[in-house]
Amino acid sequence: MVIVAYDDAQILDVACPSGALESANLYGAAPPYAIELASISGRGSRSSSGIVLAGGRRLAAVTGQIDTLLVVGGPGSRTAMFDERILTQVRRLASRSRRIASVCTGTFVLAGAGLLDGRRVTTHWGYGNILTKVFPSIAVDLAPLYIQDGNVYTSAGATSALDLTLALIEDDHGPTLARNVARELVTYLHRPANQAQISMFLSAPPPGDRLVRDLLGHIAAHLVEDLGTSALAARAGVSTRHLTRLFATHLGTTPARAVRAVRTEAAAHLARSSELSLAAIARRCGLRSAETLRQAFLDHYGVTGDRIRRMPDMPQPLDPRQDHSSRT
Template identity: 45%
Template structure:
C-alpha cells in the first residue's frame, strides 16, 4: 500500500521546500515502477497558497478533508516564519496533521511551526543557519544543533535550508526502501546522495570567510588549492609578507581561528572529500590531503569527526538515517 506523504503549504511558503521533497517521493515512484508514495499538497483551509516567490501552489485539500492515515507530514519553511508560527489556523493544522502521522519532517523554517505546537521539546533539531539563534531563543527546551544538514530524533526530522529538504527526503526514501532506490532517485534528479545528515551546512572556507577586501584571501586560496603544501606558520608568513606574530593576530581577528587550525580544517575537509568520492587507500588520502600518514588521518578523524576514516567512508555510501556504524 502506498504511503501518504502530506506537504502542508501555506501563504509565504518557500516553494522549493514543497516541490523539492515532492519531486523526490514522486521520482521514487517512477524509479520503482509502482506507487510507493501518494504525494498530496495540503493547506490549512484547502485553498491554493501564494508562495514567497509569488508563485501560486495548487492544493489538494485541508488536513481535515484528507481521508486515511498520513505516513509522513512535511512542514515547509517560510521567510516570514515569525508570522507563520503565530498563525492559529496553521498551528492547528500542523498539530492535527502530526497526530495522524507516523513521522513528521520540517524543512528550513518549518521547524518553528513544529516548535509552536510543542513538537521540538527535548528533541534534537536544526534549521537554516540564519535562524539557529532564533530557534534556540524561541524554543529553549529544544536541542538545537548547528552543523547538520538534517537531524533525526525518533520520528521527528528537521533540516537546514531549502535544498536540504531534498537531502532529507532522499534519506526518508532510503529508510523506507533502501539505499539503491535512493541512489536511483538522486541520479535521476542530478543531485548528490552522499550528504548524510551530520554533514556540515558549510565548508571550512565558508565558516571562516574573511572580510571582502582582506589581504588574506590569496593566502587562503593557496591553502585550499594545495592542502598538502607547506602551510606552516613560517611559510605562510613569508607568502603573506607579515611577521608570524602579526599574521597570527590577523587570522584571529578576521577568521576567528589560528593559522594552524585553519590549515587543519582545510586538510580534514580535503580528506573527507577524497573519502566520499573515491576508493583510494588511506595512506594516499593522507598524503594528498596534507595529513601525512594513515595513522595521523585515523587519529584526527576520530578526534574531529568521531568516526574512523573507514566508518566515515561507509557512512557516505548512505544518508545515515536510522543506521549506525559498528
C-alpha cells in the same frame, strides 16, 4: 508525503524534498511516493522569491492516513507559527501521520503546534537562539544537519532538506535507491545527520569580511588548483601577511590549514558516497596521492580513509588544541 506550505515559504524547502521523491519514483520506489502540496486556501502559495506555487489541496480537505507530514520554512514561518488556522490543521494531520518532519524554520511551525515539547530539534543555525527563547521547552541543537527524535525529524536550512529526504528514502527503500537518487541529482549521498551545519565549507566570517568569505568559496570550488597562500593573496589583492592575519582573525587558522581542511572534508564525502579509489579521490581533491590523503584523514579526523568508509556516520574533526598522538 504531504508538504505544508504558506505564503513566503522558501521554495527550496518544497523543491528539494519533492524533487528527490520524484527521482525515487523514477528509480522504482515501491510503493511510490504520492506527493501533495497543501495550504490553507488550497489555491497555492506565494514563495518568498515571488514564484507562486500553484495547485495543491486545502489543508482541511486532507483526510485519511498520511505517511509523512513535512512543514517547510521560510520568512513566512514568522506568521505561520502563530496562525491558529495553520496550527490546528498541522496538529490534526500530525495525529494521522507515520512521521513528521520540518525544514529550516518550519521547526517554528511544529513548535507552535505543540509537537516538539521536550524533544531535541534543530533548525537553521541563524535562528536557534530565537527558537530557544520563544519555545523554552524544546532542546535546540544547531550542530547537526538534521535530527530524528522518535517519529519527528527536524532539519537545518534549505538544502539540508535534500539530505533529510535522502535519509527518509534510505529508511523506506534501502541505500541503493537513495544512492541512485543522489547520483541523479548530482549530489553527495547523503551528508549524514551529524555533519556540522557550519564546517570549513560553510564557515561564516563576519558579514563585513567579504574577502575571507569569497576565498573560502573559491577554495571549495577549485580544489585541484594552486591554493597556496601566495596564490590566494594574489587573487584577493592583498599581501600574504595580511591574508594570514585575516584567516587567523576570522577562522582561527592559517590559509594553508584552511585549504587542507576543505580538501580533506571534500575527500571524506567522496570516500563515503562513491566507489572511487583513495588515490583517485586524492587527485580530485588536490591532495596528490593516497598517502597524502591518508595522512590528511589522520590529522583531521584521527582515522584512515578505509575506516571512514566503514563508519556508520561521518567522523567529526579533531580539536586541534588537544593531543591526538594515539590516533590510529
